[in-house]
Structures are given as C-alpha cells and as structure tokens.
Amino acid sequence: MAETRMPTFVLSVNDLEAAMIHALARGADNHGQALGHVVDLKTPWGRSDAASLDAETFAGLGDTVFLVEINSPQMQERIRNSGREVVVIDHHLYQSKDAGPLDLRTGLSSLEQVINYTRRQPSQRVAALPAYLDISSPGGRKLSFAELTRLISANDRGHIPLLAAEAMKILGLDPRGYAPPKIKHQSSLWDVAELDLAKIGAGWEQRPATWGQDEQKPADWQAMEELVRDIRLRESALGLWLVEGKDIEELALPEVFQRQYRLTADLMDQAINYIACAQGKQKLRLLATGRDEAADPALYLIQAPIRYRKVLLDALYFWRAEQGHSLSERLAALIVFHEDDHEDKPRLLEFYGDDAEGGAVEQWFKPETRSAWGSTRLDFWAGGGSGCFFGAEDRLGAEAEALNALANHILDTVLTGNRPVRKWRTSFLQPLRFCDEELKNKVLDGLRQAASQPQSGLFPVVIGPEERHYFLPHVEPTLAPGFAGQRTEIPELIEMARRGLSIASVERFFEGLCLQLTLPNHPKPHLLPIASVRLHFFYHSVMALEWVIGDAATAEEDQTVGQRDEASENISNEPAEYPPGQPYWRGLLADDGPDALSLAQVLDINAKLRQCYSTYSSDGARGGQTMIRLVERGRILGALLHGGVVNEHRITAWFRALLEKALGLDNDAHAESWLNEKLELLSDDRTRVVSSVIPAGAYPQTPWGRERFEEILARLNTVDPYGQGHFYEPRVAMEELGRGLYERFRANGSLFACTPHSLVFLGFGWFPTDIIHKRHMATMYRRMFLVAMFYQSILHALALSLNEAGRGNGVGPIREHEFKDLRARIIYFTNHLWFRRLSSQVQGVELFDLLSARAGLDQQYQEIADEIERAESFHTAVARQRDESFHRAVAFWGAPLVLFVAMLAIPADGYFDLWGWLARLGQNHVAPWMCVSGDLRWLTLLLGLFFAAALALLPGWLLYLAINKWRGRRKKRRK
Numbered sequence: 001m002a003e004t005r006m007p008t009f010v011l012s013v014n015d016l017e018a019a020m021i022h023a024l025a026r027g028a029d030n031h032g033q034a035l036g037h038v039v040d041l042k043t044p045w046g047r048s049d050a051a052s053l054d055a056e057t058f059a060g061l062g063d064t065v066f067l068v069e070i071n072s073p074q075m076q077e078r079i080r081n082s083g084r085e086v087v088v089i090d091h092h093l094y095q096s097k098d099a100g101p102l103d104l105r106t107g108l109s110s111l112e113q114v115i116n117y118t119r120r121q122p123s124q125r126v127a128a129l130p131a132y133l134d135i136s137s138p139g140g141r142k143l144s145f146a147e148l149t150r151l152i153s154a155n156d157r158g159h160i161p162l163l164a165a166e167a168m169k170i171l172g173l174d175p176r177g178y179a180p181p182k183i184k185h186q187s188s189l190w191d192v193a194e195l196d197l198a199k200i201g202a203g204w205e206q207r208p209a210t211w212g213q214d215e216q217k218p219a220d221w222q223a224m225e226e227l228v229r230d231i232r233l234r235e236s237a238l239g240l241w242l243v244e245g246k247d248i249e250e251l252a253l254p255e256v257f258q259r260q261y262r263l264t265a266d267l268m269d270q271a272i273n274y275i276a277c278a279q280g281k282q283k284l285r286l287l288a289t290g291r292d293e294a295a296d297p298a299l300y301l302i303q304a305p306i307r308y309r310k311v312l313l314d315a316l317y318f319w320r321a322e323q324g325h326s327l328s329e330r331l332a333a334l335i336v337f338h339e340d341d342h343e344d345k346p347r348l349l350e351f352y353g354d355d356a357e358g359g360a361v362e363q364w365f366k367p368e369t370r371s372a373w374g375s376t377r378l379d380f381w382a383g384g385g386s387g388c389f390f391g392a393e394d395r396l397g398a399e400a401e402a403l404n405a406l407a408n409h410i411l412d413t414v415l416t417g418n419r420p421v422r423k424w425r426t427s428f429l430q431p432l433r434f435c436d437e438e439l440k441n442k443v444l445d446g447l448r449q450a451a452s453q454p455q456s457g458l459f460p461v462v463i464g465p466e467e468r469h470y471f472l473p474h475v476e477p478t479l480a481p482g483f484a485g486q487r488t489e490i491p492e493l494i495e496m497a498r499r500g501l502s503i504a505s506v507e508r509f510f511e512g513l514c515l516q517l518t519l520p521n522h523p524k525p526h527l528l529p530i531a532s533v534r535l536h537f538f539y540h541s542v543m544a545l546e547w548v549i550g551d552a553a554t555a556e557e558d559q560t561v562g563q564r565d566e567a568s569e570n571i572s573n574e575p576a577e578y579p580p581g582q583p584y585w586r587g588l589l590a591d592d593g594p595d596a597l598s599l600a601q602v603l604d605i606n607a608k609l610r611q612c613y614s615t616y617s618s619d620g621a622r623g624g625q626t627m628i629r630l631v632e633r634g635r636i637l638g639a640l641l642h643g644g645v646v647n648e649h650r651i652t653a654w655f656r657a658l659l660e661k662a663l664g665l666d667n668d669a670h671a672e673s674w675l676n677e678k679l680e681l682l683s684d685d686r687t688r689v690v691s692s693v694i695p696a697g698a699y700p701q702t703p704w705g706r707e708r709f710e711e712i713l714a715r716l717n718t719v720d721p722y723g724q725g726h727f728y729e730p731r732v733a734m735e736e737l738g739r740g741l742y743e744r745f746r747a748n749g750s751l752f753a754c755t756p757h758s759l760v761f762l763g764f765g766w767f768p769t770d771i772i773h774k775r776h777m778a779t780m781y782r783r784m785f786l787v788a789m790f791y792q793s794i795l796h797a798l799a800l801s802l803n804e805a806g807r808g809n810g811v812g813p814i815r816e817h818e819f820k821d822l823r824a825r826i827i828y829f830t831n832h833l834w835f836r837r838l839s840s841q842v843q844g845v846e847l848f849d850l851l852s853a854r855a856g857l858d859q860q861y862q863e864i865a866d867e868i869e870r871a872e873s874f875h876t877a878v879a880r881q882r883d884e885s886f887h888r889a890v891a892f893w894g895a896p897l898v899l900f901v902a903m904l905a906i907p908a909d910g911y912f913d914l915w916g917w918l919a920r921l922g923q924n925h926v927a928p929w930m931c932v933s934g935d936l937r938w939l940t941l942l943l944g945l946f947f948a949a950a951l952a953l954l955p956g957w958l959l960y961l962a963i964n965k966w967r968g969r970r971k972k973r974r975k
Contacts, residue, residue, distance in 0.1 A: 019130065093361065240310050296722075335349070426548070433541055513529070539833055690782050
C-alpha cells in the first residue's frame with residue numbers, strides 16, 4: 001500500500017525526453033530517492049491514444065498519476081473516476097475523438113513540466129543511465145544529469161535549432177563570435193559605366209559553398225555540430241527501435257544500442273545523400289523569395305520514401321551545415337513520405353515551421369477545416385514550443401488523395417512572398433502632354449515614315465472583335481477603334497492621332513531591348529525583356545507611353561487562347577499545366593526553372609521598375625538605391641541610380657532613352673532639348689501600373705492564411721516592394737485595399753484591386769489564367785484602365801491650361817480668347833469623349849465605376865468646373881466694367897456733339913430756322929459758327945475744334961485695337 005501512495009508516471013519511452021523523465025522518476029539522477037514508480041506503455045510516438053491499462057497495473061497506480069504525453073481522454077476519465085488525481089504533462093496539439101482540437105501546447109517541454117511539478121532540480125553529477133542516455137561531450141567528458149536535461153529539453157521544445165543553441169552554451173561558444181560565409185555583392189553592378197552582359201545572372205562574387213575547401217570550420221564549431229548530431233542519432237535510434245516493436249529494456253544494453261546507433265547513422269548518411277541528389281531528381285525544391293533577406297520565408301518541399309521518416313529532417317539540417325549554414329537557423333519544411341516502392345501512394349505528411357505558423361496549425365485541426373479539406377479520416381498531431389510541428393498520417397493506407405489535398409492546402413496557407421509565380425505581366429504607363437504642336441507633328445510624321453519601312457516593327461495596336469464588342473456601340477469608335485494590325489492602317493491611325501478625338505495606339509517591337517534591374521537585396525540583377533512598347537494618343541495633345549514586361553501573348557494567341565469547350569471541361573481552381581489527378585505540390589517539384597520568379601520578386605520588380613527619375617538621395621546608402629538600365633543588345637542606352645541623386649529633369653536617364661526610341665527621336669541630336677522643353681509629364685516619378693499575376697496554388701482558405709496573403713495583395717495593389725507584414729500601418733493598408741477591392745468572382749479564384757495609379761489582378765486556376773490573365777487583362781480591362789488614366793490626365797492637362805491662361809499680372813485671367821477656347825474644349829470633352837459607362841457587362845460596369853471613383857474623376861472635374869465658374873464670373877464682371885467704360889466713352893464723346901448741335905439751334909433774335917440756315921450755309925460758303933449769335937460764337941468754335949480732334953483720333957484708336965487682337969491670335973497659334 002505504501003508503494004501506491006507514491007506518484008505514478010504513465011508514459012511511453014519512445015524518445016530521449018521520455019527516457020529522461022523515466023530516469024528522473026526512478027531516482028537515477030543520484031538524488032538517492034525515486035519520485036515514484038513508472039508505467040511504460042511501450043507505444044511509438046503518436047499512438048498513445050490507443051493505449052490502455054490492464055487491471056493489475058491500474059490497481060497499482062499511486063494517488064497522483066502523471067500522464068506524460070498520453071493522449072487518451074478515456075484513460076484520464078477512468079483514473080479520475082477511481083478517486084485519483086490526474087496531472088496531464090504535455091505540450092502538443094492532438095485531434096480528440098469528437099473531431100475537435102485538443103490543445104495542450106505550452107512553452108515548457110514535458111521534462112521541464114515534471115521538474116516544476118516535483119520540484120526536483122536535476123543533479124550536477126553524472127548519473128548511471130541507460131546506454132541511449134550515456135552521452136559525452138566531443139572531448140570525452142561525461143555530461144551531467146543537469147546538462148542532459150537542458151539539452152534534451154531544448155531538443156524537444158525546438159528541435160535542432162534550439163538544441164544547437166543550448167549546445168553552444170554548454171560548450172562555452174558565443175554564437176555571435178563566428179558566422180558562416182556570407183554572399184558579397186560585386187561592386188561593378190552599381191557602376192553605371194561598367195556592364196558585362198555575359199555575367200548577368202552569374203556576376204556576383206560568392207565564397208565557397210562548402211566548408212573544408214578554401215577554409216575550415218573552427219574546431220569548437222565542429223564539436224558543437226558533433227554533439228547535436230550524436231543526440232539526434234540517439235533520438236532516432238530509440239524511435240526506430242520502438243517502431244519495430246522491440247523491447248526498450250534491451251536497447252539499454254550498450255552492445256545492443258551501439259549496433260542500433262550504427263544502423264541509424266547509416267540511414268542518416270543515406271538520407272543526406274538522398275537530399276543532396278533530390279533536387280536534380282525533382283524530389284526537393286526550396287521555395288524562397290529569391291532575396292538576400294534573412295527574415296524572408298523559405299520552405300523546403302520534399303518528397304521521400306517513408307523509410308527516412310525518423311531521420312530526414314535531421315538530414316536536411318546536416319546537409320545544410322555541410323554548405324556552411326548554422327544549425328541554429330530554423331528550417332521550414334513540408335515533407336511528404338510515400339511508400340518505399342510507390343511514389344504515388346503518400347502515407348505520411350510532416351510540416352515544420354516557425355512560431356508564427358503555430359496559429360495556422362491550430363486552425364487545421366478545426367472540424368470545419370478538416371471537413372472542407374477532406375481530411376477527416378487522417379490522424380493529426382502537432383507540437384509547440386519554439387517553432388511548430390504538424391503531422392498527418394494515413395494509417396489505413398486508403399487516403400492518398402486526402403493526403404495530397406492536405407499538402408496542397410498547407411502550401412496555400414503558408415506560402416506568401418515565397419510562393420512561385422506561374423504567369424505574370426506588368427504594363428507601365430506614363431501620361432505626357434505635347435506642349436508644342438510642332439513636336440507632335442514631327443513625331444506623327446516620323447511614325448508614318450517608319451511604317452513604310454518593312455522591318456520597322458511598327459504596327460497598329462490590335463483590337464479584336466471580342467474586345468470591341470465588350471464596349472458599348474457608341475463608345476467603341478472613340479475608345480476602342482478596331483484595327484487588325486496591318487501597316488496599311490498606319491496613315492489612318494496617324495490622322496486620328498493628329499485630330500485627337502479618339503484613342504489612336506501604335507505598338508513598337510524592339511529586338512534585344514531589355515531593362516536590367518539591380519536591387520541591393522537580390523542576389524543577382526534581373527534582366528527583363530521589354531515585350532512591346534505602345535504609344536497612345538488622345539485629346540488635348542495628351543499621350544501615354546506604355547511598356548510591357550513579363551509574359552505577353554502575341555496577337556494570334558490573343559484571338560485563340562482560352563477557346564475551350566466549357567461544356568466538356570469543369571471550371572476548377574487547379575493549375576492548368578498539371579495533369580488531372582496530380583496534386584500541384586508535385587508539380588511545384590517539377591517546375592523549378594532558372595527563370596522562375598517568386599511573388600516577392602514580382603512585387604519588388606513592379607515597385608522599383610516604375611521609377612522614371614529620382615526624387616531623393618540616400619547619401620550613398622545602397623540599401624535605399626536601385627540601379628535601372630535600359631539595355632539594347634549589350635549596349636547601355638540609359639541608366640538611373642534611383643535614390644543616388646535628385647534628378648534635375650523629369651525626363652532623364654533610361655526613361656528618356658526609352659521615350660526617344662518609342663517616338664523615333666533616338667537619332668535626333670536635339671531630342672533631349674525637345675523632350676524637356678516641349679513634352680510634359682502629367683504624373684510624378686512613378687508610372688501607372690497594370691499588373692496581372694498568377695501564383696501557384698489557390699487562395700488560402702483558413703483565416704490565418706487569408707490574413708497573411710492579404711498583406712501580399714495590399715502591397716501588390718499599392719505597388720510597394722515585398723516585406724514582412726503591411727507596408728503601411730495595418731489598419732490604413734487594409735482600408736486602402738478595401739476601397740479598391742473587387743471580389744465578385746473571388747470564389748472562382750479572381751481578385752481585382754485598384755488605386756488612383758494601379759490596377760492589379762491576382763488569379764488562381766485555369767479560368768483566371770487562360771481567360772482573364774491572357775485575354776481580358778491584356779485587352780479590355782487594360783483598355784478600361786487606359787481610358788480612366790486618359791480621363792484623369794486630360795482633366796489634369798486642361799486644369800494646367802486653365803492655370804496658364806490665367807497667368808499674367810497676378811490679378812486674373814487676361815487671355816480671354818484662350819479661356820474661351822479651353823471652355824469649348826472642356827465642354828466637348830465632357831459631352832462627347834467622357835463616357836461614364838463603357839460596357840453593358842456587369843463586371844465591366846462595376847470595374848470601371850471603381851476605376852473612375854479611385855481616380856477621382858468626378859472630383860477632378862468639379863474642381864475644373866468650379867474654376868471655370870469663378871473665371872466666368874470674373875469675365876462677366878470684366879465685361880460689365882468694359883460696357884460701362886464704353887458707355888462713359890460714348891457719353892464723353894457724344895455730349896460735345898449734342899451740345900454743339902443744340903447751340904446751333906439757339907437764335908439771336910429768338911427764332912432760328914436750322915434747315916434754312918443749312919441751305920444758306922451751302923450757298924454763301926460761310927463758316928457755321930459765323931451764323932451763330934455773337935454771344936455764343938466763341939464757345940461754339942471751341943466745341944467744334946474739340947469734336948474735330950476727336951474724329952481725327954478715332955481711326956487710330958480703332959487700328960490699335962485691331963493690331964492687339966491680331967497679335968493675340970498669332971501668339972496663340974504659336975503655342
């Protein structure tokens with residue numbers, strides 16, 4: 001009876017932590033007294049839910065029972081019903097029998113929890129332990145029980161990274177005192193004068209990838225790695241022994257353990273060799289952002305035989321260590337284990353991540369998530385502490401499809417900036433205005449002449465029937481005039497551009513024209529071919545330059561792509577290029593080309609490549625600088641060190657070079673002065689952006705995954721570079737995204753978002769890829785954004801013209817003829833060119849309304865209307881004042897005449913016959929004033945002289961007014 005009063009520890013010695021608890025409870029730590037007696041259920045890890053206690057064992061339980069990592073609610077209930085106290089020791093997450101999650105995670109390992117409950121501090125002396133716990137330091141010193149406790153607790157809480165950190169402390173190493181080799185940037189990449197295109201993609205200096213060639217690891221660093229490897233091998237040897245159903249007591253014998261240890265070491269070496277060769281055999285892929293940022297996410301996706309289950313993650317760490325990486329750096333991995341002889345039959349899945357992903361793991365256990373994912377027949381378990389661990393097993397061997405689907409959903413949840421991009425295309429648009437008709441005519445005449453040459457690469461922009469019919473019939477001739485892309489259409493298009501009453505667009509193709517983007521946090525430059533360059537002309541001498549990078553379908557592809565038989569093919573979100581029935585996670589293993597980009601890289605490219613000139617200087621700090629070069633067949637046409645210096649001119653560097661080529665002025669000696677003096681940017685240093693991105697996989701389905709991925713969508717929407725979290729304050733960023741988010745077809749994998757300067761599309765699945773990305777975003781939606789941008793730019797240009805017309809003496813509008821012309825232009829634009837609705841399609845209506853609202857067109861127009869109203873009120877006041885001045889002038893000049901005539905009518909004798917006097921005046925040739933009475937004769941004479949002088953000056957005054965009016969018209973024509 002006395003024995004039953006002692007606590008009982010119920011556990012399974014299936015790892016080193018359980019073995020240490022077993023030794024501690026039995027008093028093997030040399031304290032001289034056992035904590036209680038131990039019941040070893042002898043079940044492999046994760047199988048304790050099926051364990052039970054026979055009647056004899058149950059009767060021998062103490063008053064307090066510690067259930068150490070025993071996931072059995074039935075056992076707990078049975079023990080409590082017997083009147084005993086139950087203490088649950090665990091730090092894992094399980095799937096309970098009622099399908100709900102059983103969360104027992106905590107920051108303490110099970111060993112540390114036992115120490116806290118029993119208040120037994122581990123001894124600093126060496127204890128007599130079984131062979132699998134008989135661990136020595138690399139120098140041969142036996143580790144104390146306290147040191148073993150620290151190492152094994154760290155191993156159980158945080159696997160190799162935490163174990164390595166604890167080993168450094170025990171061995172007296174300073175982790176900051178030594179670091180693996182780092183990649184160094186080649187300085188010539190920042191030098192505008194130097195560029196060797198043969199080295200693009202390989203022109204970065206890097207120290208040897210593997211230690212032991214040009215330099216050796218320090219001895220103490222090697223000792224730490226040997227200690228970590230030894231502990232992990234012992235852990236794996238113990239686990240493999242129990243999986244084979246062998247007795248743990250037998251393994252305690254030194255000779256038996258040594259044999260098992262050697263077998264495990266051989267298996268570890270095989271696993272390391274498997275990993276080293278797996279990438280070339282499409283069995284391993286590192287899903288990373290492609291940037292030199294330690295905080296960026298990176299995930300190893302691995303497919304492996306199930307025989308490596310106990311050692312594969314360790315092998316990954318040790319393989320990385322051979323390449324010079326520290327064991328203390330945590331690795332994220334998704335490993336899918338299949339039957340040894342059948343790659344298409346997965347049996348087990350394991351996911352390892354960091355602390356932040358623990359929230360995602362918890363949501364995978366929820367009944368609604370498991371039901372939606374079709375994983376209710378799989379066994380789940382997870383671990384907590386430092387980092388997170390998740391496992392799922394098909395114990396029945398009949399749920400391969402469910403395991404494949406689970407792997408897909410896990411990737412959808414955890415991949416953010418490191419998610420691969422299958423398709424992407426970005427159009428950069430910069431609106432400009434011709435300030436001089438001479439330059440506009442020169443450009444248009446040059447385009448007409450270039451079109452006559454057979455190899456000019458100049459064509460009208462193709463507007464196919466589908467795109468034209470998308471727009472309303474009365475809108476189509478103005479905003480989407482149909483052209484088939486023949487050179488014979490160029491003269492007609494040039495005349496349209498000259499009139500400016502409809503959108504006229506030409507497309508130019510330049511062979512070998514690329515943009516080279518060098519970013520400080522990317523390991524090598526991006527060499528991005530320019531797929532096409534477009535020139536769009538519209539009203540009030542406004543034009544737009546557009547250049548496209550990424551994948552761009554040809555005109556022929558635009559007409560035929562996506563013409564599937566929808567009646568025979570179901571619309572789904574599965575990626576189109578993967579064969580039916582094959583999960584996309586396997587497709588990711590096969591799709592690892594050298595040019596594959598991540599979402600993070602696309603975000604960085606969009607954000608940095610839109611910079612036309614530099615508005616700030618980072619004082620030489622490369623972290624804030626970007627090098628953009630326009631390159632044609634190995635020759636640099638222009639280069640901009642963005643952030644290096646503030647540019648004096650807005651049309652400069654690579655953007656000026658591209659503009660000159662597009663306008664056909666690249667061989668004109670006066671091109672620079674022409675562009676800076678007679679062409680005006682209608683936006684800032686950032687171009688407008690239309691971007692379409694098709695990432696791998698599907699949109700996350702869990703709240704945790706959606707929240708993280710919305711950070712990516714928000715950055716894509718505002719065209720900001722990639723980073724952890726939101727670019728702005730989270731609330732502000734989400735409000736900004738909400739104002740421009742269009743998600744009518746979110747369920748079909750389509751998401752649109754827009755700002756005043758961008759339209760982005762994010763899509764998943766074949767329909768968003770083959771239809772929306774390849775066709776709609778390349779044609780009608782792209783044109784809708786172009787129209788909204790033109791409306792915004794034309795209103796801005798008209799506002800500038802109004803401002804120019806009002807300049808002068810600072811009092812108000814003095815060029816009334818210009819103001820009247822602008823008022824007529826604005827009326828024509830608003831009445832004939834500004835269409836509030838472009839399409840009868842529901843999505844077209846809603847999307848253009850959203851684009852117009854985000855561009856602030858109504859507000860911008862209202863500001864112009866208010867300015868016109870104020871100006872008209874001013875002109876009305878000026879006209880009234882002018883009329884009053886005229887009336888005063890008439891009164892001034894007419895009064896003497898009236899008085900003169902009236903005086904003539906005054907007789908000297910009281911009666912005067914005016915008409916008779918006039919008759920006599922003609923006969924007698926007498927001056928008029930001689931006929932007036934003597935008293936008024938001299939006054940009449942003076943009035944007559946004054947009136948004669950006024951009549952003499954009147955022609956000169958009229959001539960002066962005519963000359964002034966002619967000079968004003970001539971000045972207007974010149975402008």
